[in-house]
Amino acid sequence: MKVTVVGAGNVGATCADVLAYKEIVNEVVLVDIKEGFAQGKALDIWQKAPIDLYDTRTTGSTNDYTKSANSDIVVITSGLPRKPGMTRDDLIATNAEIVKTVTENVVKHSPNAIIIVVSNPLDVMTYQAHIVSKLPRTRVIGMAGILDTARYRAFLAEELNVSPKDIQAVLLGGHGNTMVPLPRYTTVGGIPLLELLKDKAKLDAIVNRTINGGGELVQLMGTSAWYAPGSAAAQMVEAIAKDQKRVFPVCMKLEGEYGIKDTYLGVPVVLGKNGVEKIIELELTADEKALLLTSSGHVKEVMDVLDKINASK
Numbered sequence: 001m002k003v004t005v006v007g008a009g010n011v012g013a014t015c016a017d018v019l020a021y022k023e024i025v026n027e028v029v030l031v032d033i034k035e036g037f038a039q040g041k042a043l044d045i046w047q048k049a050p051i052d053l054y055d056t057r058t059t060g061s062t063n064d065y066t067k068s069a070n071s072d073i074v075v076i077t078s079g080l081p082r083k084p085g086m087t088r089d090d091l092i093a094t095n096a097e098i099v100k101t102v103t104e105n106v107v108k109h110s111p112n113a114i115i116i117v118v119s120n121p122l123d124v125m126t127y128q129a130h131i132v133s134k135l136p137r138t139r140v141i142g143m144a145g146i147l148d149t150a151r152y153r154a155f156l157a158e159e160l161n162v163s164p165k166d167i168q169a170v171l172l173g174g175h176g177n178t179m180v181p182l183p184r185y186t187t188v189g190g191i192p193l194l195e196l197l198k199d200k201a202k203l204d205a206i207v208n209r210t211i212n213g214g215g216e217l218v219q220l221m222g223t224s225a226w227y228a229p230g231s232a233a234a235q236m237v238e239a240i241a242k243d244q245k246r247v248f249p250v251c252m253k254l255e256g257e258y259g260i261k262d263t264y265l266g267v268p269v270v271l272g273k274n275g276v277e278k279i280i281e282l283e284l285t286a287d288e289k290a291l292l293l294t295s296s297g298h299v300k301e302v303m304d305v306l307d308k309i310n311a312s313k
Helices: 010-021 037-047 088-109 122-133 145-160 200-211 213-221 227-241 286-311
Strands: 002-006 027-032 057-062 073-076 114-117 140-142 246-255 261-272 275-279
Touching: 002 010, 002 088, 010 027, 010 037, 010 227, 027 037, 037 057, 073 088, 073 227, 088 114, 088 122, 088 286, 114 122, 114 227, 122 140, 122 246, 122 261, 122 286, 140 261, 145 200, 145 227, 145 246, 145 261, 200 213, 227 246, 227 261, 246 275, 261 286
Parallel strands: 002 027, 002 073, 027 057, 073 114, 114 140
Antiparallel strands: 140 246, 246 261, 261 275
16 A cells, blocks of 8 residues: 655654554655655655564655656645644645645546645645545545544643553544533543533643643744644554444534534544544534534635635736
């Protein structure tokens, strides 16, 4: 199986490295617009294969998509990273054009690929890739929920002093300040979270830290995160490549699910060889529904901005 990762920056290179190290696929191709950059990253990953004992071949290309031809899965990480003081929405005009060009090249050379979008603003860039590719909604999805739930689970593990391996969680909505973590659906070793963490103030603080998780890292490092996002994208690739039928929250177009249409939001799905194989609709309380509708409205506003940008060209 062949996977292409477009964008050899921190997130893309991390994703490629995880894919190679875990031997998830046979071949990983890195593509980047910067001369020699993808080739260098790919060569570096390949040169540690004898050390970490894996066989996955990694190759790089400077903006030559012929090397990516017939990829089964393509991960798009291209775009400007978020800088201090920037919101994801500030990135829309520039990154939309980048994602458009990348998606056109991807579909030209790998028309049967499943596309995973990581570029920010995530929900709207998934929309851009979907409308440009003209592929079914089940084959153009965004990576956000896995990253957001990972942050949530990591913070809970610290608070409860337990292994993060034992924490399962789900969240809904957009990737940003309006995401909707769901403590009611969070468990620790099968035990409902609310049985173990009854201090509402502490739980609210963890939820708020999760919602602002990306911004916290930007403030600390001066740029967006990469280890967790790259690993999250690789986990999605693994679920598809191995037909694992994993239940993950991913961003995709909703067509009536949760009472929402024509909006790209994070929802729990079953992820397998065909991409999204089932959308899981959870029973929500009135408060949870209200939060999800607020998130949907925010994403739709930014989608409208993208529509105007596309219409003006």
